[in-house]
Amino acid sequence: MERSIIEVENLTKVFGAVVAVDNVTFSIDKKEFLILLGPSGCGKTTILRMIAGLEIPTEGEIRLNGRIIFSSKKGIFVPARERDVGLVFQSYALWPHMTVFQNIAFGLKVKREAAPEIEKKVMDIISYMQLEGLKDRYPQEMSGGQQQRVALARMLVSRPDILLMDEPLSNLDAKLRLDMRAEIKIIHAQTGATTVYVTHDQVEAQTMASNIAVINRGIIEQIAPPKTIYNRPANLFVADFIGSPSINLIEGKTESGEVDGRMSVRNEWFSLKTACREIPAGRSVVAAIRPENISIVPSEGLNTLPGEVLTILPSGPETVLRVRYETYVFSLLLMQQVTLSPGQKVHLYLPPENILVFDKETENLLPLD
Amino acid sequence: MPKPAVSMEKRGTTIRFSRVKNYVRQPHIVISLILLVILLIIVILPFAKMIEDSFVWQFADTRLSRNAEPGGLTLFHWKRVFASALTQNILFRPLMNSVSTSLSVSLLAMFIGSFLALLVSRTDLPFKKIIATMAVLPYVIPSYIHALAWLNLFKNSRIGGAAGVFQYLTGITPPDWLSYGYFPIVVTLSIHYFPFTFLLVSAALTSIDSRLEESGEILGATRFHILRRITFPLVLPALLSSFILTFSRVLGTFGTPYFLGTPVRYYTLATQIYSNIINRIPSVGYILAFVLIIISSAVIYINQRMIGKSKSFVTIAGKGFRVTETPLGKLSYPLLCLIILLFIASVILPLVLLVWQTLTLYPNDYSIKHLTLLFWIGEANTVFAEGEAGILLNPAIIRAAWNSIKLALVASVIAGFLGIFVGYAVVKGRNTKLAYAVEQMSFLPYLVPGIAFGALYLALFSHRIGPLPALYGTFALVALVCIAKNLPFTGRAGITSMLQIGSELEEASETLGARWITRFRKIILPLSIQGAISGFILVFITVMRELSLIILLVTPETRTLTTMTFRYQEQGYTQFSSAISVLIIIIVVFGELISRRFGKKNGI
Numbered sequence A: 001m002e003r004s005i006i007e008v009e010n011l012t013k014v015f016g017a018v019v020a021v022d023n024v025t026f027s028i029d030k031k032e033f034l035i036l037l038g039p040s041g042c043g044k045t046t047i048l049r050m051i052a053g054l055e056i057p058t059e060g061e062i063r064l065n066g067r068i069i070f071s072s073k074k075g076i077f078v079p080a081r082e083r084d085v086g087l088v089f090q091s092y093a094l095w096p097h098m099t100v101f102q103n104i105a106f107g108l109k110v111k112r113e114a115a116p117e118i119e120k121k122v123m124d125i126i127s128y129m130q131l132e133g134l135k136d137r138y139p140q141e142m143s144g145g146q147q148q149r150v151a152l153a154r155m156l157v158s159r160p161d162i163l164l165m166d167e168p169l170s171n172l173d174a175k176l177r178l179d180m181r182a183e184i185k186i187i188h189a190q191t192g193a194t195t196v197y198v199t200h201d202q203v204e205a206q207t208m209a210s211n212i213a214v215i216n217r218g219i220i221e222q223i224a225p226p227k228t229i230y231n232r233p234a235n236l237f238v239a240d241f242i243g244s245p246s247i248n249l250i251e252g253k254t255e256s257g258e259v260d261g262r263m264s265v266r267n268e269w270f271s272l273k274t275a276c277r278e279i280p281a282g283r284s285v286v287a288a289i290r291p292e293n294i295s296i297v298p299s300e301g302l303n304t305l306p307g308e309v310l311t312i313l314p315s316g317p318e319t320v321l322r323v324r325y326e327t328y329v330f331s332l333l334l335m336q337q338v339t340l341s342p343g344q345k346v347h348l349y350l351p352p353e354n355i356l357v358f359d360k361e362t363e364n365l366l367p368l369d
Numbered sequence B: 001m002p003k004p005a006v007s008m009e010k011r012g013t014t015i016r017f018s019r020v021k022n023y024v025r026q027p028h029i030v031i032s033l034i035l036l037v038i039l040l041i042i043v044i045l046p047f048a049k050m051i052e053d054s055f056v057w058q059f060a061d062t063r064l065s066r067n068a069e070p071g072g073l074t075l076f077h078w079k080r081v082f083a084s085a086l087t088q089n090i091l092f093r094p095l096m097n098s099v100s101t102s103l104s105v106s107l108l109a110m111f112i113g114s115f116l117a118l119l120v121s122r123t124d125l126p127f128k129k130i131i132a133t134m135a136v137l138p139y140v141i142p143s144y145i146h147a148l149a150w151l152n153l154f155k156n157s158r159i160g161g162a163a164g165v166f167q168y169l170t171g172i173t174p175p176d177w178l179s180y181g182y183f184p185i186v187v188t189l190s191i192h193y194f195p196f197t198f199l200l201v202s203a204a205l206t207s208i209d210s211r212l213e214e215s216g217e218i219l220g221a222t223r224f225h226i227l228r229r230i231t232f233p234l235v236l237p238a239l240l241s242s243f244i245l246t247f248s249r250v251l252g253t254f255g256t257p258y259f260l261g262t263p264v265r266y267y268t269l270a271t272q273i274y275s276n277i278i279n280r281i282p283s284v285g286y287i288l289a290f291v292l293i294i295i296s297s298a299v300i301y302i303n304q305r306m307i308g309k310s311k312s313f314v315t316i317a318g319k320g321f322r323v324t325e326t327p328l329g330k331l332s333y334p335l336l337c338l339i340i341l342l343f344i345a346s347v348i349l350p351l352v353l354l355v356w357q358t359l360t361l362y363p364n365d366y367s368i369k370h371l372t373l374l375f376w377i378g379e380a381n382t383v384f385a386e387g388e389a390g391i392l393l394n395p396a397i398i399r400a401a402w403n404s405i406k407l408a409l410v411a412s413v414i415a416g417f418l419g420i421f422v423g424y425a426v427v428k429g430r431n432t433k434l435a436y437a438v439e440q441m442s443f444l445p446y447l448v449p450g451i452a453f454g455a456l457y458l459a460l461f462s463h464r465i466g467p468l469p470a471l472y473g474t475f476a477l478v479a480l481v482c483i484a485k486n487l488p489f490t491g492r493a494g495i496t497s498m499l500q501i502g503s504e505l506e507e508a509s510e511t512l513g514a515r516w517i518t519r520f521r522k523i524i525l526p527l528s529i530q531g532a533i534s535g536f537i538l539v540f541i542t543v544m545r546e547l548s549l550i551i552l553l554v555t556p557e558t559r560t561l562t563t564m565t566f567r568y569q570e571q572g573y574t575q576f577s578s579a580i581s582v583l584i585i586i587i588v589v590f591g592e593l594i595s596r597r598f599g600k601k602n603g604i
């Protein structure tokens, strides 16, 4: 079995009274593309900086390729420059007093490579990143997208095994961001470098990651492939944080007595059948269903609720509906254009197999089967 | 890998040791620690030594007291200063003189400076741009040179020595109050310090959105009413600040009260410190220096508190202001004449007087037919000036000039570099106690007036300390004191420029494998040097005109132009002292012009 390239164990970072990263453990396999996803201030940048060696952790251990580069117990700290880890900053951090060529060549010069060698490698990467003709420009004389490419090129030219990127696309406009996403994916495929990528854009995370780590207040809430994160969120925070419009939550208590061994969730208005294994009756739970899993059906039946359309928000091929039933407002995401109007009565169908149930107290997902 | 046999206790120590090692592996920690040691030696230690010396019998004290046993502990000096028959003369009178001159100068300078600022930034006065530039010149000329010029004009023959131009032209002997003491000190220092208020108040006025004033106008207020109710409260912080800072600077001024006060036994704290040390009662001088430091620190502390509170007040509008100019109408030309007069009195006249003095063959004969260039280019000749050659040919003066330039260069380069390191250590170590200590300590010399700082250094470096030989009499000591005194400015500049650069640019090079020395040379230095250059020039000019800081520390070997002026003036060779003053003015004005070319100035 191949070793994980990056292993992080019980990593903690405290700034004064703020616990920025709280006892985090995870590992990343070779060629993986891990995305750290979470709200602002949750500690993503801090984790990345500790891996790069720019921040000294308070506690824990980090290993790269099996080599301990930090351990609070063993008293080991390998400084950033000896770690051979490439890092792209959110601000790009290009040196304003150097040209594009000098910026990119810096890392090679530091490693004392021969001048013709440097020249060749830099020109190669310049043409690969389509920066031809800009090599004598200064960073201030380029657009955001061009600066971004230079920052990538500067990191890539010394071919590190591990790439760390801190929200590299957040300063770009929407169109350019799409292009660069694709480009970074291609780079990842071609170099095969293990990558840790920070973002708070969940679409970016869904489209690029091989694994996503959802972080909240310094804690990893879940680490899993994008599909799993989306379909089987480990807890209420992940369920709520991922997806737009956000997931519908229904509080209630468990019910039993059915013959098939699947639980139902009941509140004062209605009861929903789920695909979850039965647990003792009377537990407080939260049922959740994604907006696109609710459909509109012509007549009543199992798991259908009568409702009244509140708002209709068409956006291109999709439509976001808000439908009220008693005190609940459900969001629906329909992959079609609809001919409904506000105030209209409809029947909502919530398929049992798409309903997730979370324990109200622990907020963790209850097992499906 | 530790062997399993290693006991827990032992492992505990290795862990702690490695933690220390990790901590120390960060370059900014190493730099902070080195800076801390340097600052301890050049800032804290002299202070401690000065306090200590004030409690110890000195050899010279055997003249003053029969009980003196050199090296033994005593309260003799403290009693002498604070509770003896001499207290009145040693402490109270000089203190009163210091306070009264400082108060008068601050008020007068504030009045002239703010009036000029108001005219330049709020009215349609002609030639405003030129006036704004010229207004800084009196401040560029060292203050004691104004005093020399005053003497050239108003000196009377009663005190001894030659009389000035006034007596020569009118035949009237100026009264003592006009020649010496309170009045000339206040006038010359006000002329020197008003540009300071002018700069601060102008800056405040231009940062206030005049739409605030316009809105008052729309509401029907009169011009005067607006000035009083809207403009005045807005510039009040700048006014108070300039008042307090001028006060603390005048309090520490040495040259002017020495030239204008000492001949009639009009002492201030600063000159009293000097004469006690020169008369070999250093411990009393140290205690007076201590008093001066306490007062000056208190004043600066009050100012910092006030700035802290009112900062948000001054910067309300930031950019994008507009200025409405009040038309002056008929007043315009009379006011312009007044300003030209002020300019003549503060810049032209002193220069003319100095130059004229250098050309007189006999000290009190200002007639055209006796003018001579001997004092500039005369060969050494025994019948003339005790065999001293004209200053441009005089080896002693050429050596002093060379010393001055060497001193200014060495001090500005080293202080500049130290400032960059201070900035790096402070910004990189933000929020740590170590960085805070470095920042605070590097600011301390700002609180200590020049003459007192010189006294501190005299106390510490006149004997050997540990492995360090006694530095007294060496160029290194004079350079060291100039470096330490200017560290607050270069340190501030360093912090500002590091904050602008940010830490990521360095970190980016770190992840690419660069060692600290490479990061410093290739990234940090090139990026901070631009901001540092104006700091270098500022320190260069400051050291070029420095007198009070080094007067206690120079010896014939390490003389500079400024201390040469001082000696010649003391000995009555006013032609020489005036000539060297002219030389100093030329150098500092030139330096000032160069620093303008580099744009932004880091404070004053």
Ligand SMILES: Nc1ncnc2c1ncn2[C@@H]1O[C@H](COP(=O)(O)OP(=O)(O)OP(=O)(O)O)[C@@H](O)[C@H]1O
Pocket (backbone or CB within 6 Å): A015, A016, A018, A019, A020, A038, A039, A040, A041, A042, A043, A044, A045, A046, A047, A200
């Ligand atoms: N140098 C520091 N000193 C003190 N607190 C810090 C420092 N760096 C980060 N923090 C704090 O640690 C927490 C995590 O910060 P971090 O920069 O890792 O968040 P982030 O997830 O990258 O946020 P964003 O998405 O906004 O970039 C925040 O509360 C932040 O205020």
Ligand SMILES: [Mg+2]
Pocket (backbone or CB within 6 Å): A044, A045, A046, A166
């Ligand atoms: Mg961040």
